[in-house]
Amino acid sequence: MKDNNKVIYWLLTGCFLIFIMVVVGGITRLTHSGLSISNYKLISGTIPPLNEVEWLEAFDLYKQYPEYQKLNYNFTLEEFKDIYFWEWLHRVIGRFIGLVFLVPFIYFLIRKQLSRPTIKKCIVLLALGAFQGFLGWYMVKSGLVDRPDVSHYRLAMHLTTAFLTFAYTLWVALDLLFPKQKEIDAKFRNLLRGGYALLVVQIIWGAFVAGLDAGWIHNHWPLMSEGKLIHETVYIEQEPLWRNFVEGKSGVQFVHRYLAYVVVAIILFIWWKGQTIARTLPQRIGLNALLGLVFLQFFLGVFTLLLQVPVWLGVLHQIMAFFLLAGMTFTLHRFTK
Numbered sequence: 001m002k003d004n005n006k007v008i009y010w011l012l013t014g015c016f017l018i019f020i021m022v023v024v025g026g027i028t029r030l031t032h033s034g035l036s037i038s039n040y041k042l043i044s045g046t047i048p049p050l051n052e053v054e055w056l057e058a059f060d061l062y063k064q065y066p067e068y069q070k071l072n073y074n075f076t077l078e079e080f081k082d083i084y085f086w087e088w089l090h091r092v093i094g095r096f097i098g099l100v101f102l103v104p105f106i107y108f109l110i111r112k113q114l115s116r117p118t119i120k121k122c123i124v125l126l127a128l129g130a131f132q133g134f135l136g137w138y139m140v141k142s143g144l145v146d147r148p149d150v151s152h153y154r155l156a157m158h159l160t161t162a163f164l165t166f167a168y169t170l171w172v173a174l175d176l177l178f179p180k181q182k183e184i185d186a187k188f189r190n191l192l193r194g195g196y197a198l199l200v201v202q203i204i205w206g207a208f209v210a211g212l213d214a215g216w217i218h219n220h221w222p223l224m225s226e227g228k229l230i231h232e233t234v235y236i237e238q239e240p241l242w243r244n245f246v247e248g249k250s251g252v253q254f255v256h257r258y259l260a261y262v263v264v265a266i267i268l269f270i271w272w273k274g275q276t277i278a279r280t281l282p283q284r285i286g287l288n289a290l291l292g293l294v295f296l297q298f299f300l301g302v303f304t305l306l307l308q309v310p311v312w313l314g315v316l317h318q319i320m321a322f323f324l325l326a327g328m329t330f331t332l333h334r335f336t337k
Contacts, residue, residue, distance in 0.1 A: 004113055010104045011173035014125075017097045018166040019322060021090070025162070026318040028090045029210055030311045033083035034150060035067045035143045037091070046095060048088050058084065067148035094133060101129055121172045128165040135161055152211025152247075159207040160200065163322065167329045174333045178282075184336060188277050192332045195266045199328055202263050203321055205256040210318075214249040214256075215309040221302050230254065257305075260298055267294040270331075277335070286331030293324045 028034050037045075038061055049055040059080050062068050068075065105122050108114045114122065135158040142151035209215050218224045224231040235241060237248035244251030267290050274287040297320040304310075304317045 007108060007113060007118070008173050008176050010100075010108070011169055011176070014097065014101055014169050015166055015173065015326075017093070017100055018162060018169065019319075021093050021097060022159075022162055022166070022322055023315060023319060024086065024090045024093055025159070026315040027311065028086040029155070030309070030314045031083060031086055032067075033086035034090075034140060035065065035148070036062060036080065036083040036087045038062060038065050038140075038144055040137055040140075042095070046092055048084070055081065065144050065148075066146060067143065070148045091136075094136065098129060098133065101126060118172070118176070121168075121175070125165070125169055125172065128161065128168060132158070132161045132165055150211065152208050152252075155211040156204050156207035159210075160204050163203055163325055164200070166322070167325055170326060170329050171333060174330065175337065178333070178337055181337065185277050188273060189332070189335050191270060191273065192328075192335055195263075195270055196328050196332055198259075198263055198266055199325060202256065202259050203325065205252060205259060206318075206321060208246065208252045209256050210314075212247075212249050212252055214253040215305060215314070217249055218253055219305055219308050221306055224250075224254065224257070260301060264294050264298050267291065274335075280334070283331070283334045286327065286334050289327045290324075290331055293320065293327050296320060297324050 037058075039045075049058050055077060059077055062080060072079075105114075105126065109119070135154065139150050139154040139158045142154050143149050218231055220226060223229055224234075231250055231254075233250035234248070234254045235244050235251065237250055238244045245255050246252065271287050271291045274283070278284045278287060297317070300313070300317045300320050304313045307313060
């Protein structure tokens with residue numbers, strides 16, 4: 001029997017592991033741990049330093065790069081071990097996810113438990129996973145040259161690809177869970193697609209905020225600063241003007257802050273419009289979940305800003321973005337297939 005429950009469980013397990021990967025990645029970023037391991041060893045890199053000599057060797061390697069030389073030159077070995085742990089765990093989970101996707105895929109192929117369309121989708125998934133691994137290395141590499149921080153563009157690519165890999169994995173699982181076709185409302189489906197695209201853009205700018213540490217400025221709400229709807233640094237920090245909104249801390253926060261209102265408005269409109277279109281329980285569940293998640297995410301963003309990005313709240317804000325994308329993926333699927 002093709003497309004059986006084992007395949008669905010496998011895909012949903014992959015979704016869960018990607019979620020864990022994103023959580024650990026968020027902690028890694030917020031604790032500034034991402035540059036603690038400056039080399040890449042696919043096999044031997046899964047084993048951390050096991051004794052004092054190996055720890056000193058790892059620490060000496062870290063000392064050769066800008067983050068130690070310009071920022072953490074007062075670090076002790078124990079402090080280095082703390083940041084090393086998160087980056088090591090992040091990489092190990094990534095390797096484990098690769099095995100979880102690849103080994104069962106080969107097993108299901110041999111047992112002929114995958115239909116031809118599912119095989120094609122799974123190959124896309126494996127390609128996305130491999131690309132995600134490459135982007136992780138590519139991102140870390142950018143922080144080992146001159147400036148002691150990774151490129152926010154590469155961080156955004158790495159994070160967004162992780163989110164989209166999860167979304168596509170969930171979509172493939174939903175294809176197997178709900179194989180029957182049904183009549184669709186093309187206009188409402190296109191509205192959902194537009195909302196989905198807008199949410200992905202918001203996630204990208206969220207990654208820009210994280211990569212530029214832009215959450216530690218303008219810690220007021222609803223105004224950007226006391227008495228100012230738009231802080232003057234939004235448009236004077238970079239030249240030409242457009243660079244402020246992709247490279248300037250104030251400009252990037254401005255986009256992420258005010259785009260959040262648009263995302264809330266679009267999802268509220270989707271929920272309202274969907275009340276007359278939804279015919280099934282999963283459709284109604286998807287719409288209601290979207291509404292609850294977007295408001296929860298909005299207020300988490302506000303408190304993250306007001307409290308100046310404590311690690312736990314920054315991670316929670318990223319987790320909620322993950323859930324919101326999952327809710328949007330589920331809802332779009334139920335109004336598409």
